[in-house]
Amino acid sequence: MAEDCIFCRIIKGEIPSNKVYEDDKMVAIHDVAPAAPVHVLLLPKEHTDNVTTAAPELLAYMLGKVKTIAEQTGIAEKGFRVVINTGEEGGQTVNHLHIHVIGGKALGWPPC
Ligand code: 5GP
Ligand code: ZN
Numbered sequence: 818m819a820e821d822c823i824f825c826r827i828i829k830g831e832i833p834s835n836k837v838y839e840d841d842k843m844v845a846i847h848d849v850a851p852a853a854p855v856h857v858l859l860l861p862k863e864h865t866d867n868v869t870t871a872a873p874e875l876l877a878y879m880l881g882k883v884k885t886i887a888e889q890t891g892i893a894e895k896g897f898r899v900v901i902n903t904g905e906e907g908g909q910t911v912n913h914l915h916i917h918v919i920g921g922k923a924l925g926w927p928p929c
Contacts, residue, residue, distance in 0.1 A: 819864045824913035828862050838886055843879055845886050845918075854921025855890045855897070859883070866912050867903045879916055892920030900928075 819825050826832045828844060837857055838845035848856040859879050865871045880899070887893040897920030902908040 819913070822864055822911075822913050824860050824911055824915065825864050828860060837889060838882065842875070843882065845882070848917070852917075853919045853924065855892045855919065857886055857890060857918045859886065859916040859918065861914055865914050867909060867914050868901050869903065871914050883916070883918055886918055887920070890918075890920075892918075896920065898924050 823832065827834045827846065834844075834846040836844055836846050838859075841862070843859055843861050845857050845859045848858050859882065861871065861875055861879065863875075865875070868876065883899055884893065887897050897918055900917040900919065901915075902910075902917070
């Protein structure tokens with residue numbers, strides 16, 4: 818738990834969120850400012866800054882849950898995007914690892 822981390826506070830229940838999935842290692846919540854009809858964030862319960870600081874086992878576990886969450890939110894069949902913004906130039910604005918799962922419409926590419 819990092820005291821000033823907004824995602825740690827969400828996980829602790831200090832800030833409300835709309836959860837779509839939870840287990841002992843992670844939660845998945847709807848993004849407060851969705852970029853598409855479905856925009857879910859997967860957050861590890863234990864604070865780690867980003868993909869470079871997370872244990873490979875945790876990353877594998879969380880990526881392994883993407884299919885479940887895509888099915889649950891109705892975007893598995895038509896397709897979706899998985900994004901991990903990392904660091905300043907990568908566009909990371911919250912320094913608590915999170916995996917974006919985005920879908921529900923045809924998405925543009927490239928993102929820059
Ligand atoms: P990043 O830009 O770091 O990859 O993504 C951070 C994401 O967190 C953004 O899409 C932003 O909308 C979302 N976000 C920021 N604060 C909150 C919050 O308090 N609740 C929820 N559900 N999402 C948030
Ligand atoms: Zn945190």
